[in-house]
Amino acid sequence: MDPTKSSAISLRVNGERHSLTVDNRTTLLDALREHLDLTGTKKGCDQGQCGACTVLLDGRRANSCLQLAVATEGREVTTVEGIADGERLHPVQQAFLDFDGYQCGYCTSGQICSAVAVIEEHAAGWPSAATADVRPEAGPSPLDDDEIRERMSGNLCRCGAYVSIVRAVAEAAAVREAADSAAGGSRGERVTA
Amino acid sequence: MREFGYKRATDVPEAVALLATDPEARFLGGGTNLVDLMKTGVESPALLVDVRGLPLDRIEVADDGALKIGATVTNSDLAADPEVRRRYPALTEAVLAGASGQLRNMATVGGNLLQRTRCGYFGDTAQPCNKRVPGSGCPALAGEHHNHAILDWSEHCVATHPSDMGVALAAFDAVVSIHTADGPAELPLSEFYLPVGDTPHRENALPPGALITGVTLPAAPVAARSRYRKVRERASFAFANGSIAAALDVEDGTVRDVRLAFGAVASRPWRARKAERALTGGPATAEAFAAAADAELAAAEPLAHNGYKVPLIRNLVVAMLTELTQEAAR
Ligand SMILES: Cc1cc2nc3c(=O)[nH]c(=O)nc-3n(C[C@H](O)[C@H](O)[C@H](O)COP(=O)(O)OP(=O)(O)OC[C@H]3O[C@@H](n4cnc5c(N)ncnc54)[C@H](O)[C@@H]3O)c2cc1C
Ligand code: SF4
Ligand code: FES
Numbered sequence: 001m002d003p004t005k006s007s008a009i010s011l012r013v014n015g016e017r018h019s020l021t022v023d024n025r026t027t028l029l030d031a032l033r034e035h036l037d038l039t040g041t042k043k044g045c046d047q048g049q050c051g052a053c054t055v056l057l058d059g060r061r062a063n064s065c066l067q068l069a070v071a072t073e074g075r076e077v078t079t080v081e082g083i084a085d086g087e088r089l090h091p092v093q094q095a096f097l098d099f100d101g102y103q104c105g106y107c108t109s110g111q112i113c114s115a116v117a118v119i120e121e122h123a124a125g126w127p128s129a130a131t132a133d134v135r136p137e138a139g140p141s142p143l144d145d146d147e148i149r150e151r152m153s154g155n156l157c158r159c160g161a162y163v164s165i166v167r168a169v170a171e172a173a174a175v176r177e178a179a180d181s182a183a184g185g186s187r188g189e190r191v192t193a
Numbered sequence: 194m195r196e197f198g199y200k201r202a203t204d205v206p207e208a209v210a211l212l213a214t215d216p217e218a219r220f221l222g223g224g225t226n227l228v229d230l231m232k233t234g235v236e237s238p239a240l241l242v243d244v245r246g247l248p249l250d251r252i253e254v255a256d257d258g259a260l261k262i263g264a265t266v267t268n269s270d271l272a273a274d275p276e277v278r279r280r281y282p283a284l285t286e287a288v289l290a291g292a293s294g295q296l297r298n299m300a301t302v303g304g305n306l307l308q309r310t311r312c313g314y315f316g317d318t319a320q321p322c323n324k325r326v327p328g329s330g331c332p333a334l335a336g337e338h339h340n341h342a343i344l345d346w347s348e349h350c351v352a353t354h355p356s357d358m359g360v361a362l363a364a365f366d367a368v369v370s371i372h373t374a375d376g377p378a379e380l381p382l383s384e385f386y387l388p389v390g391d392t393p394h395r396e397n398a399l400p401p402g403a404l405i406t407g408v409t410l411p412a413a414p415v416a417a418r419s420r421y422r423k424v425r426e427r428a429s430f431a432f433a434n435g436s437i438a439a440a441l442d443v444e445d446g447t448v449r450d451v452r453l454a455f456g457a458v459a460s461r462p463w464r465a466r467k468a469e470r471a472l473t474g475g476p477a478t479a480e481a482f483a484a485a486a487d488a489e490l491a492a493a494e495p496l497a498h499n500g501y502k503v504p505l506i507r508n509l510v511v512a513m514l515t516e517l518t519q520e521a522a523r
């Protein structure tokens with residue numbers, strides 16, 4: 001192995017550790033798809049513009065097409081394959097099924113990973129460009145359709161399934177909120193954001 | 194893409210020393226601009242020195258009230274920070290107006306300041322471009338330039354700086370902290386970006402091999418009443434055609450203090466000092482706001498396809514300052 005070209009790295013993906021040698025030019029997206037056979041994560045533009053490649057890095061959403069695999073060493077990667085709880089679908093996955101949040105499905109894994117993070121970011125009190133008043137004393141704005149559209153704007157859908165995607169995200173957010181108040185938890189308790 | 198080595202720095206002097214080991218080395222922040230440009234061949238470093246592991250990921254209030262923002266703070270953490278949202282809301286709004294949630298999680302403050310222009314010719318290695326290949330020419334002047342500069346460009350380059358964050362930082366007199374082999378130093382943002390002149394490839398005043406370690410915002414009460422507004426070709430996730438960061442302190446209908454900066458109009462975030470001077474001490478009326486905008490934009494030299502930016506910025510000035518005046522009256 002020539003260190004001016006490649007690196008031996010260990011990647012933690014969906015809770016499993018993988019040791020591999022990568023050409024330093026390899027993106028996390030290509031490492032997942034070509035080296036680890038995790039093809040759920042999709043390549044659209046390869047330039048950060050479409051969101052098809054969205055994964056979670058230490059719980060935060062990121063474009064795996066612009067993330068170098070070698071720079072991912074030591075971080076926890078979650079892909080769409082690792083979102084569910086065993087056989088039980090994640091509420092966001094269930095909501096995409098229930099509300100037909102897709103047509104061809106190519107953008108869907110990125111949409112789902114992004115939506116999982118959007119719901120956590122909102123619960124953590126992060127404002128967005130759709131938030132009328134970002135000052136902390138204004139309090140959190142509800143996750144309405146405008147907020148969902150803005151927060152999901154890094155995920156394009158060529159089929160234009162946006163109307164159903166927004167409904168699915170709203171539904172999944174409502175499920176989370178209900179589960180939170182049932183558990184007596186305060187907003188933001190489970191937040192990784 | 195050219196092959197390259199990769200090293201991870203754990204402290205600031207080590208990062209600077211690692212970069213010095215190879216004249217073709219580059220720092221790697223979130224990689225959202227650099228990796229993109231490496232894929233297209235615009236950038237071709239031989240070594241990447243990853244700065245994401247440096248202890249520069251904190252936002253702290255200094256004894257004099259200034260806000261010290263570390264260079265590796267992500268754009269997301271910057272926007273969400275309660276102190277930023279309370280004291281410099283336009284900065285949060287500017288950051289949130291840029292890129293996407295995914296990209297903001299990756300992008301760093303240092304990388305955002307140093308992101309390259311989105312001029313299409315710059316990004317296409319099959320085209321000439323003075324910024325990419327000095328002396329090769331500027332096809333944008335007679336070609337596609339509908340989103341290019343109207344202020345302070347030269348016949349050598351008419352590109353804009355695309356950062357939204359930088360516009361708010363310019364309005365609030367940010368100072369950039371750097372570290373070189375000689376130790377730490379400071380560079381006001383107003384002197385950070387160089388005039389275009391005949392050297393568009395030289396974009397900033399950073400000494401060779403300098404690491405950006407952070408950005409400091411001096412305490413500024415006026416900034417607590419500030420907003421950022423961005424106009425673009427789609428509702429979200431697009432670069433600006435024109436943007437404004439504005440802060441206003443009005444008392445009894447008189448402007449006591451004002452900060453104004455424009456985005457997407459020049460090769461750097463444009464601090465509108467002429468307009469600020471015209472406004473300070475005068476009436477907070479729509480007519481005065483328009484006159485101040487005209488004073489600033491008198492120097493504008495639009496090309497064939499970007500003349501719309503002049504009224505766009507003028508309207509943004511009037512609208513934003515009017516809104517801030519109304520908010521102050523409440
Ligand atoms: C699809 C897309 C849409 C976007 N839309 C917007 C938008 O609307 N508005 C906007 O403002 N931006 C936008 N961006 C740009 C984005 O904000 C920048 O890419 C990002 O801020 C760069 O930060 P980074 O940490 O990823 O930098 P990197 O890509 O890691 O680095 C950029 C440059 O900075 C240098 N560098 C990095 N850190 C340091 C340091 N500490 N010291 C010295 N040099 C350093 C690198 O060597 C490189 O030259 C968009 C980007 C994409 C891909
Ligand atoms: S405007 Fe600047 S960046 Fe664009 S082609 Fe001309 S020289 Fe290159
Ligand atoms: S493939 Fe990564 S954003 Fe399009």
Ligand code: FES
Binds near residue numbers: 101103156157160
């Ligand atoms: S469902 Fe086809 S691209 Fe979104």
